[in-house]
Amino acid sequence: MARAAVRRRLTWRLATVAAITQEAAGARRLSLSIDGWEGHLAGQHVDVRLTAPDGYQAQRSYSIASAPESPTVDLVVQRVGDGEVSPYLVDDLRVGDELELRGPIGGYFVWHPDVDSPLQLVAGGSGVAPFLAVLDHHAALGLSVPVRLLYSARTLDDVVGRQRLDDHAARGVAVTIALTRERPPGWTGLSGRVTPSTIRQHTLPVHRQPRVLVCGPTTFVEAVADALVDEGHPTAAIKIERFG
Ligand SMILES: Cc1cc2nc3c(=O)[nH]c(=O)nc-3n(C[C@H](O)[C@H](O)[C@H](O)COP(=O)(O)OP(=O)(O)OC[C@H]3O[C@@H](n4cnc5c(N)ncnc54)[C@H](O)[C@@H]3O)c2cc1C
Incomplete structure (x- = not known):
């Protein structure tokens, strides 16, 4: 059961850009709609994979910026000037576009709200x-x-x-x-x-x-x-x- 869950999480799947919001001068929130999203913990991230027409692929990690309660899975991407992936995500991606993504990933850098500590x-x-x-x-x-x-x-x-x-x-x-x-x-x-x-x-x-x-x-x-x-x-x- 646990192994099946891990396998499901690591499968590449398609996400559709449902909304885009400017969050800062060089940063946009990409609100993604993902069929069958099984939920996530605050702090987890996803991997995003882009494929060029010639088949070249680039993959980067992005933290999930939306709460588990959110109907969309949101990423906030800040443009890195000479970057390969982030300028595309911040400047070129449009509502309705699809992205390849896998996740949620990470069991360590998460916040468990049952913890009582400040x-x-x-x-x-x-x-x-x-x-x-x-x-x-x-x-x-x-x-x-x-x-x-x-x-x-x-x-x-x-x-x-x-x-x-x-x-x-x-x-x-x-x-x-x-x-x-x-x-x-x-x-x-x-x-x-x-x-x-x-x-x-x-x-x-x-x-x-x-x-x-x-x-x-x-x-x-x-x-x-x-x-x-x-x-x-x-x-x-x-x-x-x-x-x-
Ligand atoms: C677990 C994890 C979660 C992440 N979450 C987010 C997120 O939520 N939002 C987000 O914007 N980024 C996040 N990142 C960073 C992201 O994965 C990319 O590294 C970033 O978008 C740059 O990718 P790029 O292809 O545009 O640049 P690249 O082509 O990979 O790099 C271009 C140049 O910029 C430098 N560089 C790379 N990353 C950064 C950076 N973050 N700051 C400054 N210089 C950099 C490189 O050393 C290189 O010189 C996360 C990374 C990890 C590992």
Whole structure:
């Protein structure tokens, strides 16, 4: 039974683009409709495969950015300038197009809402994508377990899912955004890179015993994980996902 489930998950299948939403300057939400989707956990990802007319194939992983409750499976893709796959997904894909995809994948970097501990999320760039699923899931379940997000983006225009994050902040999620490049006039959030001092001041302290999920580019994730461990968080409480 379990083996059959794994085999089903790893089969390539077709997803239809049901809607496209601009989420940031270079990022779009692709809402996919997938026949027979068996559900997913917040934090899981899928593999997307593109095939060129000459048969050349390219495959990339994308976190699922929608909660398990969502009728569509959403991906938030940020364009990487000289990338092979992401520019196509962000600039060329249209509603009604089909994509080859397999998943859901991953049993480690997931958030189980039955866990009572507070939750600390730390995202760099497009690493916020799985946390959009986590936050929507937390909201859908009406949970009171405290959640905090520390999110590093280059500029305000690069902040993915701003409206959604504002909505989560309004319902009590502590959202802290750190901009590493341009800051708009009157910006009251953080400026500069996430450093050990940022971690100390803007994440849940060790004595609250939070679960911590960290996601983003490899160098970001490793620096944050090191700072969390130095701060005294047990390694078992920290889960990381590298987008590098
Ligand atoms: C588990 C997992 C989940 C992921 N989820 C998401 C997601 O939800 N949203 C999303 O946008 N991306 C996500 N990624 C990253 C994604 O898989 C691709 O790596 C990304 O879209 C770039 O692919 P590309 O073909 O456009 O670039 P490539 O042609 O692969 O790379 C072009 C150049 O950009 C560099 N590069 C590659 N990826 C990145 C990056 N993320 N940031 C900066 N530089 C990069 C490469 O080193 C190379 O120099 C995820 C990766 C993993 C492993």
